[in-house]
Amino acid sequence: xxxxxxxxxxxxxxxxxxxxxxxxxxxxxxxxxxxxxxxxxxxxxxxxxxxxxxxxxxxxxxxxxxxxxxxxxxxxxxxxxxxxxxxxxxxxxxxxxxxxxxxxxxxxxxxxxxxxxxxxxxxxxxxxxxxxxxxxxxxxxxxxxxxxxxxxxxxxxxxxxxxxxxxxxxxxxxxxxxxxxxxxxxxxxxxxxxxxxxxxxxxx
Amino acid sequence: xxxxxxxxxxxxxxxxxxxxxxxxxxxxxxxxxxxxxxxxxxxxxxxxxxxxxxxxxxxxxxxxxxxxxxxxxxxxxxxxxxxxxxxxxxxxxxxxxxxxxxxxxxxxxxxxxxxxxxxxxxxxxxxxxxxxxxxxxxxxxxxxxxxxxxxxxxxxxxxxxxxxxxxxxxxxxxxxxxxxxxxxxxxxxxxxxxxxxxxxxxxxxxxxxxxxxxxxxxxxxxxxxxxxxxxxxxxxxxxxxxxxxxxxxxxxxxxxxxxxxxxxxxxxxxxxxxxxxxxxxxxxxxxxxxxxxxxxxx
Numbered sequence: 001x002x003x004x005x006x007x008x009x010x011x012x013x014x015x016x017x018x019x020x021x022x023x024x025x026x027x028x029x030x031x032x033x034x035x036x037x038x039x040x041x042x043x044x045x046x047x048x049x050x051x052x053x054x055x056x057x058x059x060x061x062x063x064x065x066x067x068x069x070x071x072x073x074x075x076x077x078x079x080x081x082x083x084x085x086x087x088x089x090x091x092x093x094x095x096x097x098x099x100x101x102x103x104x105x106x107x108x109x110x111x112x113x114x115x116x117x118x119x120x121x122x123x124x125x126x127x128x129x130x131x132x133x134x135x136x137x138x139x140x141x142x143x144x145x146x147x148x149x150x151x152x153x154x155x156x157x158x159x160x161x162x163x164x165x166x167x168x169x170x171x172x173x174x175x176x177x178x179x180x181x182x183x184x185x186x187x188x189x190x191x192x193x194x195x196x197x198x199x200x201x202x203x204x
Numbered sequence: 205x206x207x208x209x210x211x212x213x214x215x216x217x218x219x220x221x222x223x224x225x226x227x228x229x230x231x232x233x234x235x236x237x238x239x240x241x242x243x244x245x246x247x248x249x250x251x252x253x254x255x256x257x258x259x260x261x262x263x264x265x266x267x268x269x270x271x272x273x274x275x276x277x278x279x280x281x282x283x284x285x286x287x288x289x290x291x292x293x294x295x296x297x298x299x300x301x302x303x304x305x306x307x308x309x310x311x312x313x314x315x316x317x318x319x320x321x322x323x324x325x326x327x328x329x330x331x332x333x334x335x336x337x338x339x340x341x342x343x344x345x346x347x348x349x350x351x352x353x354x355x356x357x358x359x360x361x362x363x364x365x366x367x368x369x370x371x372x373x374x375x376x377x378x379x380x381x382x383x384x385x386x387x388x389x390x391x392x393x394x395x396x397x398x399x400x401x402x403x404x405x406x407x408x409x410x411x412x413x414x415x416x417x418x419x420x421x422x423x424x425x426x427x428x429x430x431x432x433x434x435x436x437x438x439x440x441x442x443x444x445x446x447x448x449x450x451x452x453x454x455x456x457x458x459x460x461x462x463x464x465x466x467x468x469x470x471x472x473x474x475x476x477x478x479x480x481x482x483x484x485x486x487x488x489x490x491x492x493x494x495x496x497x498x499x500x501x502x
Binding site: 016017018019020021022023039054055056058059062063066087088099100114115118119120121122123124125142143144145180183 | 216217218220221223224225226227228243244245246247248249283284285286302305306307308330331332438457460461463464465468
């Protein structure tokens with residue numbers, strides 16, 4: 001297929017400051033969507049949605065700050081463009097962060113506790129059910145030095161749980177997960193996000 | 205992670221942590237104060253060790269795992285992952301590091317080897333290992349033993365990037381070569397490389413390693429970090445290059461920026477301004493064979 005121009009091609013950005021952005025890009029490409037690495041705020045203008053990957057949230061905060069990303073991300077969100085944050089990405093998007101307290105964008109009304117299961121020795125895999133459509137989908141979940149969602153605000157919809165706690169949630173056009181769907185072969189979560197971006201492009 | 209014809213490699217969650225560190229800088233630190241400086245500068249992780257490589261090189265003696273108390277102080281000081289080095293083959297140092305719950309063990313040639321024949325069986329541990337290599341065969345042997353991350357060795361404590369470049373090029377061109385071979389050539393190639401056949405077959409098909417591939421040993425400037433990234437490293441380790449420079453915090457921040465924006469010469473020029481003195485380097489070709497750290501391990 002020949003891509004005829006920007007207007008008809010959906011493009012999703014992956015924040016590529018630090019972390020596992022390459023695996024998110026691979027997952028998007030498996031969904032047939034063009035992935036664009038974003039390292040500067042101006043590059044957000046070129047994309048219809050954004051994935052904020054796992055990585056180290058303190059490192060990401062320094063890089064976000066050094067490039068004055070905050071106003072650009074807020075503008076992106078107010079324009080109704082969807083954002084999906086996994087692990088460190090969720091920590092950056094949360095309203096409140098604990099252990100330690102740190103700055104975050106506050107684009108989804110949840111409270112997150114960093115490294116809440118412990119260090120790498122306590123990292124684990126699990127499987128769980130997610131409500132990504134009319135039927136529940138079975139997901140492999142890889143938790144790596146993962147955060148916990150301690151509080152969920154009234155406007156937030158819980159999409160998946162593990163051990164009775166939310167591990168995936170959505171508030172309007174902001175989607176978050178404490179685990180790493182990009183480390184598995186399944187593209188269900190990325191497809192769900194691509195649909196969200198598709199609908200926002202269509203003005204729904 | 206991948207279909208490796210039934211061959212076992214490190215757990216997905218451990219390879220996954222290495223994925224999370226991509227595009228980042230892992231900095232050598234010897235105490236809590238340095239760890240804090242590294243974290244504030246944007247390090248993705250810190251590496252605890254007794255002495256930085258250039259001091260080991262200068263002072264000699266046996267280099268061992270960092271003292272337990274130092275590791276615990278570093279773990280208390282920062283929230284980013286804390287790695288620590290164990291001597292090659294010293295599985296009890298590794299057991300202690302596992303008990304301390306460090307996030308990654310570096311079975312490292314920078315320390316004095318404890319075993320002249322065998323590396324650690326990394327599958328026996330609940331925490332991941334990173335190992336050094338000088339070429340593709342060495343990388344695949346370590347992955348076959350369970351390493352969840354590979355770093356090219358370079359020459360630690362030299363402040364000279366030439367060995368890091370040599371080793372990264374050797375791994376990358378080794379992989380490229382494998383992709384050009386026919387199936388009937390791969391067993392002989394595995395024999396020549398001294399590498400597990402199933403891993404050789406996997407790399408021949410995928411054109412990359414089944415675990416992340418980082419660079420170490422000789423990075424002293426933002427330009428060095430970006431050079432390794434452009435050559436194909438997925439993240440960088442910086443040892444003596446930071447805390448042996450005249451302004452460690454500033455240099456550390458600059459190397460973090462350079463590793464993210466490694467393809468952008470304007471950014472590289474800007475962050476390289478006014479950094480003060482880099483560590484004094486060593487002409488590695490003038491080092492005697494016995495003084496090389498990279499030849500430790502096999």
